Amino acid sequence: MRDPIDELENFDPGPAMNPMPAADVRRRGDRIRRRNNALATVGGLAAVAALAVPFAVFAGGQSPSSDPQPAPAPPVEWVQEIPEDFPLTDQLPASTKVRDGYEMQHVPVCGDSQTWSADGTTDARQAAYTGETEGGWDRTIGVYPTDREAARELMRVSAAAAACAVETEDAKQRWVELAQSDAGDESVAYANVMSDAGDMFVVRLVRVGNAILQDSTYAFGGGDPRRIQEGVDLVTEKSAGVVDAMCVFSEDGCAGSDDGETAEDPTIGEGAVPAIPADFPLGEGLPTGGEDGTVPSPEPGACGETVPEAPEAVDTAHAQWRDLAEIRDRQLLTFASQAEAEAYVQRVVGVYCVEEGLGGGATRVSRVYPGQLGDYSAAAVSHNEVDGEVDPGLYLTEVVRVGRAVLLYQRIDEGYTFTDDVDRASTVLMDEGFTELEPVVDAMCTFTVEGC
Amino acid sequence: MDEREFDDFYSASFQRITGQIYAMIGNRDEAQECVQEAFARAWAHRRKLDKAEHPEAWVRTTAYRIAVSRWRRTTRGRRPADRALSAPVEAAPPTVHHVALVEALKQLPEAQRQALVLHHIADLPVHDVAREVGVPEGTIKARLSRGRAALAALLTDEEGLSHA
Numbered sequence: 001m002r003d004p005i006d007e008l009e010n011f012d013p014g015p016a017m018n019p020m021p022a023a024d025v026r027r028r029g030d031r032i033r034r035r036n037n038a039l040a041t042v043g044g045l046a047a048v049a050a051l052a053v054p055f056a057v058f059a060g061g062q063s064p065s066s067d068p069q070p071a072p073a074p075p076v077e078w079v080q081e082i083p084e085d086f087p088l089t090d091q092l093p094a095s096t097k098v099r100d101g102y103e104m105q106h107v108p109v110c111g112d113s114q115t116w117s118a119d120g121t122t123d124a125r126q127a128a129y130t131g132e133t134e135g136g137w138d139r140t141i142g143v144y145p146t147d148r149e150a151a152r153e154l155m156r157v158s159a160a161a162a163a164c165a166v167e168t169e170d171a172k173q174r175w176v177e178l179a180q181s182d183a184g185d186e187s188v189a190y191a192n193v194m195s196d197a198g199d200m201f202v203v204r205l206v207r208v209g210n211a212i213l214q215d216s217t218y219a220f221g222g223g224d225p226r227r228i229q230e231g232v233d234l235v236t237e238k239s240a241g242v243v244d245a246m247c248v249f250s251e252d253g254c255a256g257s258d259d260g261e262t263a264e265d266p267t268i269g270e271g272a273v274p275a276i277p278a279d280f281p282l283g284e285g286l287p288t289g290g291e292d293g294t295v296p297s298p299e300p301g302a303c304g305e306t307v308p309e310a311p312e313a314v315d316t317a318h319a320q321w322r323d324l325a326e327i328r329d330r331q332l333l334t335f336a337s338q339a340e341a342e343a344y345v346q347r348v349v350g351v352y353c354v355e356e357g358l359g360g361g362a363t364r365v366s367r368v369y370p371g372q373l374g375d376y377s378a379a380a381v382s383h384n385e386v387d388g389e390v391d392p393g394l395y396l397t398e399v400v401r402v403g404r405a406v407l408l409y410q411r412i413d414e415g416y417t418f419t420d421d422v423d424r425a426s427t428v429l430m431d432e433g434f435t436e437l438e439p440v441v442d443a444m445c446t447f448t449v450e451g452c
Numbered sequence: 453m454d455e456r457e458f459d460d461f462y463s464a465s466f467q468r469i470t471g472q473i474y475a476m477i478g479n480r481d482e483a484q485e486c487v488q489e490a491f492a493r494a495w496a497h498r499r500k501l502d503k504a505e506h507p508e509a510w511v512r513t514t515a516y517r518i519a520v521s522r523w524r525r526t527t528r529g530r531r532p533a534d535r536a537l538s539a540p541v542e543a544a545p546p547t548v549h550h551v552a553l554v555e556a557l558k559q560l561p562e563a564q565r566q567a568l569v570l571h572h573i574a575d576l577p578v579h580d581v582a583r584e585v586g587v588p589e590g591t592i593k594a595r596l597s598r599g600r601a602a603l604a605a606l607l608t609d610e611e612g613l614s615h616a
Contacts, residue, residue: 005600011475013474017480019484
């Protein structure tokens, strides 16, 4: 029997290759850089920032810019003061000092306007620790009159950090690097890198309801994305208990933070609906005719990232229509809880970046838009460009969450042609998709606690 | 990283990384295109590359992600394989064993194949493989163990068929 290890360790990739000259590779890299910078300028820094930050900025059933609910809900009484026993110093050393109000402890690269300040809060409290041999820690919570003010402030900080990251990309001293964060209702994380030596302030903000929690800590490793992410992960771990306690600032308070749903209580709708009903109208609204049979569902992905399957899904259903140039694919997934459904949704939208090089002068350009359906919805529309010329074809991914169910819709239309500019065509396609999905989303009420 | 440093880095590591990506995806021309694109991105983000502890790992990871993304788009029936960045190479016919190993690797689950290539072909210790892939060391050890067993079975099957 052949030894697989021996085979691998003596793997011969074949004769010498004929790679592109290094100068041509650098020219391609310069084009990528110029295109990224142009997107930041032409598209508007705010627009790029909105795409560059984790899409969690738009998470939650109510974004600051969303229209009012069709049926007016009773006004929410938001907590305006931080409880005396709020565990702000959880997992911080005993010598941590606590004070009312807020005083910035880290250094913002792009000035004070780049960072969070506690302006506009009804109450703020700060816990600060200064280590003797290692970096200190600063943690502050600020409460706003309502969740809208808090969300607006977090969006402002997110956009400012992303804009600063673009602005300082070529800087040799002091720049900002963004990192991934997924906590609370929405969150943002970044590093203020102070010098080539790699010293940095890792900053993470989390919003729950009408409160924002900011953690910042001094660390090393600036310039290495892995080290920055490790810093953010450490912050996430050390402040997990504090974020949990922020349920007091959520719309339902801490008692209602799980929406009454637990893994032990799978009852949803009228009676127990553990599986997707056989007569669920998943295919309603799809065109008729087309080719026979189905092909495997596309897997959402872009920018070198793909979203894996959802092994935690309780049940799945699939409907598809296709012809020679177009596929419309719908997947319905149910989860044991709303939190798991929401986490999957964020994984799907989180893979999209503004631009992805495909080689040979071709680029995939993506735009992400918030939607208006269900408890949460979003759309990503992508198109290809070759040497700056827009190719026909649009690729649409839409995701809608209702209760503990997620509807994932993908429309791949290779022949989609448009005479308008591509941005307008993208929004038209997005609207078409959401309109097509409306009857399915209406039927998803069966996956909510209230039922249909 | 200035132009000369980048060119030296590119010359020194291009063939090696392409061989590793080829082992991961089973297509030599595609591997070459993905590695070239990864180097182009490396130049576009050279300040980050300067700070990275392992720039070769950065390029390899980027190239692999590009390859996976392009493969998925191709199998979905989207645009055909993207234009080559350089002229295709007229390669000498591979040996029977070489073909068998590449074909066997392609039949493994992606995660096992990646772990085997990084550990046995790229010669990274388990700890470094875990860091590059972004999973715990125990997960890498399990993938290596299962991957080696599966590869051995596939190579044995192929040997039996060729001797039939």
